[in-house]
Amino acid sequence: MNESEFLAGYDPRVYPAVAVTVDVVALTIRGGGLRVLLIRRGEQPHAGLWALPGGFIRPGEDLPQAAARELAEETGLSNLGDRVHIEQLASYGTPDRDPRMRVVSISYLAFAPDLPDPLAGTDAADAAWQPVDKLPELAFDHDRILAHGLERARGKLEYTPLATAFAGETFTISELRGVYETVWGVPLHAGNFHRKILSVPGFVESTGETTESGGVRGGPRAKLYRAGDARLLHPALLRPAREEQIR
Amino acid sequence: MNESEFLAGYDPRVYPAVAVTVDVVALTIRGGGLRVLLIRRGEQPHAGLWALPGGFIRPGEDLPQAAARELAEETGLSNLGDRVHIEQLASYGTPDRDPRMRVVSISYLAFAPDLPDPLAGTDAADAAWQPVDKLPELAFDHDRILAHGLERARGKLEYTPLATAFAGETFTISELRGVYETVWGVPLHAGNFHRKILSVPGFVESTGETTESGGVRGGPRAKLYRAGDARLLHPALLRPAREEQIR
DNA sequence: ACAATAGTGTCTATTAGACAATATGCG
DNA sequence: CGCATATTGTCTAATAGACACTATTGT
Known part of the structure; x- marks a missing residue:
């Protein structure tokens, strides 16, 4: 040198x-x-x-x-x-x-x-x-x-509760599903999504309230939730398999 | 201003x-x-x-x-x-x-x-x-x-084939398991790990060869593998649940 | 012979996902 | 009333993990 x-x-x-x-x-x-x-x-x-x-x-x-x-x-x-x-x-x-x-x-x-x-x-x-x-x-x-x-962003939705950052202070499960569907660009099954979200400890916590009214096209009032204290989702919400992205 | x-x-x-x-x-x-x-x-x-x-x-x-x-x-x-x-x-x-x-x-x-x-x-x-x-x-x-x-590093072992980067050109499934156990600091079940690795498409591919001899303390010769062409592991290899790390 | 390891078989609990059912509220 | 939506129920296929078994090789 x-x-x-x-x-x-x-x-x-x-x-x-x-x-x-x-x-x-x-x-x-x-x-x-x-x-x-x-x-x-x-x-x-x-x-x-x-x-x-x-x-x-x-x-x-x-x-x-x-x-x-x-x-x-x-x-x-x-x-x-x-x-x-x-x-x-x-x-x-x-x-x-x-x-x-x-x-x-x-x-x-x-x-x-x-x-x-x-x-x-x-x-x-x-x-x-x-x-x-x-x-x-x-x-x-x-x-x-x-x-x-x-x-x-798409990846982090899978294993962190970041989707709640796109929603307001309180939100419904359907709104949360809308976040996932929008960011991932795929439709998700409403019933299974609902159950899955509630099964992940600390993802969301109930406020005890519901929306003021049903949806614009009808339907019952939805329960409101706020972000929970989890920093990681376990088990994670995985995107539908994307064969083409693996290799 | x-x-x-x-x-x-x-x-x-x-x-x-x-x-x-x-x-x-x-x-x-x-x-x-x-x-x-x-x-x-x-x-x-x-x-x-x-x-x-x-x-x-x-x-x-x-x-x-x-x-x-x-x-x-x-x-x-x-x-x-x-x-x-x-x-x-x-x-x-x-x-x-x-x-x-x-x-x-x-x-x-x-x-x-x-x-x-x-x-x-x-x-x-x-x-x-x-x-x-x-x-x-x-x-x-x-x-x-x-x-x-x-x-x-610990996280990437879960969903990418990065563990192979710690091994040589060719390696046995046991050596690969050793990588995971060392990086994660947890023991893994040999049989289940073996099956899991081979079930993930593109993670490893067989060379057709085996080791020259068995292990130092005995055992059969192990088949040799090289890294496959997968860039993501699907399904992922998840670490045993770490309750304390979630929140 | 004995111990250690590779690889495979089997069983069970859990989970993802398809599908269905019920109830609520808007137009 | 008719439809969209929230929420819950049920069934099935796939998977993770526990455990067991066989075969092979070094000491």
Whole structure:
């Protein structure tokens, strides 16, 4: 190892600057479908394209904190705090993923109940919840990040109670089934689903209340539940076998 | 938003430098137990403490490439390429996790069959495979990263064929069972395990060969298998229920 | 011979899933 | 009234796990 290698290996300050950003894949269920929060970029690069909300981390700011800030700031949705579940997704650092400079992005995955329409934030020309099955072209490598987020979300519904994060404070079993059907994109058997949910310890707990009225097309009032204290579902709710995804 | 906020939000160059490192949690099975590759730091900070192999990313270098390089470089183990499975674990960016400067670390998780002893690399005073249940104090927040890696590894054995990455090119069902027992830390029923493995499509495929001899304490020769083409195990191999881990 | 291990057989409790039945409430 | 929906019941096939058995090989 010569001196320049030594320096290159040991002192990061000889490098061109590396910027660190957070990007947020925020998912919700709206209009009967799964939607992701996108902002339209107001500035170069990729001005005019849609992108995930995100931006540079600030000094002294922890990563999850930066993700929450970007989500709130770029959409005008504040006070999200306790209604949104947020977790780290993955990091992306391919050298040319941003034309300006070396940018490493830490992505976060957020699950939200149906929220108000976002307001375009400070550096966004526009912001909207967009259906994940009818997406515009995305800036940078955000299509890849989003695909990764969707895959993660679908998987986590199986073995965690995360589906409740898409529902309101209280919900019916049918509403919960709607979450699974929407995220997984498959119809589920109402009766078996109902029994299965109630058989998983700690998934949901009864509020003792029922809905005010039956469904719009009739039917009895449904019992209301809130999220239970389980962090893992045991046994898990497995998706119908997907032979093609195994290999 | 005033001008300084504007600048802080838009131009990363006004920030103090952020350094990006990769750290690798490399796991193997040795001496009947699960072990992790640690290096003893030769330099400040935390000189003398054990740490995960890792270091700053280099210009033009992709993140997985950096992880593979650090693993090879800091241990003297080269040509690992095709024998080691490596995947991204998580990222850590708490502001004060490194006393020198703001450092964001992307961690990688590696699974390896039993490899030769590492050689201390260029900036490591020492390097060794150390049992995960008898660890020394670790530098930085590496204990947290390692704990996260172990948790991930244990979980992935359930629904992916990753256990084969701990075995050699070919292996017996008993050896594979040993991997599960070691990583999970629980004994498994030999007969039921055997049947279960063979029932999962694409997990293992027979080589048609058997071991050269029986076990050291007797027994018939075992059939040899190699990893199959499945990427997911279906149905999964679930760990015995862990009531305490659910909530 | 004896002990250890590979591999297979069998039985039972549990579970997933198909299907049915009943009751409630909307139009 | 007629239909959609919530909830519960029943049956069957598949599975996990306990246990047992046979065959093979090292000491």
